[in-house]
Amino acid sequence: MKKFYVVRVVIIVVMLVVLTGCGKQTSLRPEGAVTANGGRIITDMAGRKVTLPQQIKKVYPVSPAEAVLIYTIDPELLAGWGYHMGADQSDFILPAYRNLPVLGWISRGSTGNVEEVMKLKPDIILMVSDINQANKDYADELQQLTKIPVVFLDKEMTKMEETYLVAGEVLDRQKRVVDLAAYCRETLTMVKEKKTLLADRKPVSVYYAEGRSGLETEPRGSWHAEIIEFVGGVNVAEPGLPSRGMIGRSPVSMEQVMTWNPEVILIGYFRDGESSSFPAIMGDKAWQNIRAVQDKRVYEIPTGPFNWFDRPPAVSRLIGIRWVANLLYPDVYPFEFRSEVKRFYSLFYNYQLSEKELDELADRTQRR
16 A cells, blocks of 8 residues: 555656646746636736737738748738838749738837828737847837737747747637747757757858948847857857947958858848849959858858848748758758758748749759
8 A cells, every 4th residue: 555655646746747847838828818808918928918809810010020920820910011022032922912011110220100000900019029128118118109919029049939839829820830830849959959960070161241242241149140150150250340230231341251261151132122242252353262152152042032041030040040051061951952942931931832933042052
């Protein structure tokens, strides 16, 4: 009997530990009470209590990052885009959503018109950003100003799975986000596990080229280029470079790039009238002494419909993580470009890529 009693106690203790662990695992998800009018009280990822309406039919994104998130969950909920897309971007958007209104941004330092947002009467405003006191205060101010509930989700790249699960709860799209969250977990876990294999290697050096001439970049520590170090590379641009505030894009000299002499160059650029610096980098005599150019390891970052690497810091970076990891360490990070890109676009964008479209995406990312 004594032995049986001990076994029962052990079982009960184990069950309590498991239940406690489960409680911690889901503590950040919205689990609020129902209000008198049928709405819900939730706790967002910043720890803010927010009262949601009974039904959510339209969501205003404060920046492009939120727009991408909403579009991947349910484009019917999206009130509009935050910027004008180029033709080679919008072609990957489902036809019914290509001509949604361009709303502008209402985050700090942007030009969005709060009054115009209020006229749209969205059910909630979605904000994805770094969780800190300043941003929490801004979310509260925005909610007070517009009288529209503001839900704050975490921008942290390693929190994408959790962000999807919370967004699914908020938007009542729990079934839809299960597969999206699973892809986030699969991608981030893959990098975490395989990155240990790089412990004894010298990191591959990478220069992130921005601007028409390729002489703008993002230093180490900037979220604009965080994928490089996340997958085990090293960003050659040191911290402390002068930047343009929220925009970033620190100007550098050709002499500085030559001193860095990166092994790989990733090319990014804005689409509003700015062209790729690839012709300048590959054709200018000054660049020919750079190791990446000599080894033809210069790559344009795909942007259709959303950038794979930067601007915005959206969930579209998931495919970028896999792509960059494979570029830097192909023997460590396997990446079947055509099948994986096709899978990603189908899952996240509900878009079936044609073979021609795959060819065009692949052409930009091949070694030159």
